[in-house]
Amino acid sequence: PNYNSPMQTPVSSLLVAKTSRLHTVDITASVSEAVTVMNENHVGSVLVLNEGSLAGIFTERDVLYRVVAAEKNPHSTSISAVMTRDVVTLSPNSTVEETMSLITDKRCRHLPILQKGRLIGIISSGDVTRWMVRVHRTEAEMLRTYINGSYG
Ligand code: AMP
Numbered sequence: 168p169n170y171n172s173p174m175q176t177p178v179s180s181l182l183v184a185k186t187s188r189l190h191t192v193d194i195t196a197s198v199s200e201a202v203t204v205m206n207e208n209h210v211g212s213v214l215v216l217n218e219g220s221l222a223g224i225f226t227e228r229d230v231l232y233r234v235v236a237a238e239k240n241p242h243s244t245s246i247s248a249v250m251t252r253d254v255v256t257l258s259p260n261s262t263v264e265e266t267m268s269l270i271t272d273k274r275c276r277h278l279p280i281l282q283k284g285r286l287i288g289i290i291s292s293g294d295v296t297r298w299m300v301r302v303h304r305t306e307a308e309m310l311r312t313y314i315n316g317s318y319g
Pocket of ligand 1 (some may be wrong): 248278
């Protein structure tokens with residue numbers, strides 16, 4: 168990361184550090200199939216694909232509001248009926264700062280990354296938080312070393 172301004176780091180460099188693959192379901196899936204994918208992979212969202220391209224996102228929040236509170240049967244409800252269609256996305260060169268603003272302003276914790284319309288990854292607020300903690304820890308260690316005069 169850029170030492171002077173870690174907030175300007177492109178979001179794609181956080182993606183490289185991530186080992187998990189993308190968790191997706193087809194638009195023909197039921198809610199219960201989507202929830203199974205989320206639970207088996209311990210993730211809070213799934214991306215919904217229609218003929219391979221991004222058609223929507225479905226998260227834990229949607230399970231609470233649009234399924235449980237709405238008293239919908241997860242087995243007979245199609246994911247397409249309860250997903251969010253208007254997906255907020257990032258480009259690989261979006262910065263960490265822009266990512267954090269979107270998470271706060273749009274109130275969503277999951278941001279898919281598209282490169283020329285093709286899905287290449289997803290960043291969650293948790294990923295950004297873990298990365299920021301690491302950056303700050305490293306910076307503090309460097310400053311402590313410098314103050315203690317161990318350089319040169
Ligand atoms: P989350 O905080 O990610 O669990 O999502 C909260 C709400 O925003 C849910 O209704 C999601 O479907 C929706 N949502 C999550 N991520 C996105 C996104 N990247 N674009 C649009 N809506 C989203």
